[in-house]
Amino acid sequence: MKASHADAVPSAALALARTELGEELEFMRLLWAVAHGMSSTSRVMEEAMGVTDLQRRVVWMASRFPGITASRLASVLHLHPSTLTGVVKRLVQRGHLLRQEDPLDMRRALLFVTESGRKLDVPDTYTVEGAVQRLFARIPRETLSEARELLTALAEELHRADEEHGGEAPPSEMAKQAQ
Incomplete structure (x- = not known):
């Protein structure tokens, strides 16, 4: 197993850096560590299993909720619908998902896991959910x-900030000062 950059830094130096960061940046540093870990695990999953973490989450949800609509799945996974469209397209091409038009509304897509997709939906040590299961234990x-x-509170705060600005980034104070 590779040593991470954090492993190479003496613990006294890390403690000092944490003290100097303050509460907000220290909290964000931990969020960055989680995001980095999820990204790294996703790359390992893709090499070992042929799917990324996001693709596996889509398969996981579609196996538990057969016929879930693409729009509902995007909402549950907090994805933009266009992001999900690309993920679903790749999973359909690889034979892991079946995408069917909703007979009641042809604009909607219903998603089903194939036999090939079911083989991906098994517990595995090298997945993000495996890490979560070990943590929960x-x-x-x-x-x-x-x-x-x-x-939940952080997600709500970020969502609220996004809605207040219509999904567009407002000019930051730093950008205003630089002008």
Whole structure:
């Protein structure tokens, strides 16, 4: 297993860096570490299993909710519909998903997992959900509940900020000062 950059930094230096960052940046540093870990795990999954974490999540959801609409799936996974369209297209091409038009509304797509897709929907050590399962096995329920509340509040705050600006980034204070 490769040593990470953080492993190469002495723990005293890390402790000092954490102190100097302040609460907000330290919290964000941890979020970045999670995002990086998910991205790295996704690359390993693609090499080992032939699918990324996102593709596996799509298969996972479609296997648990056969006939789920693409729009509902995008909402549940917090994806832009155009992002999901590309993921679904690749999974259909590889034979892991079946995409059918909704007979009641031809504009909607219904998603079903194929036999090939079901083979991807098995527990595996090298997946993001495997890491989450291992975490859940060792963290007290009350801690998990508090973490869920915190992450939910952060997601709501980010969503609120996005809605307030219509999905477009407002000019930042730094950008205004640079002009």
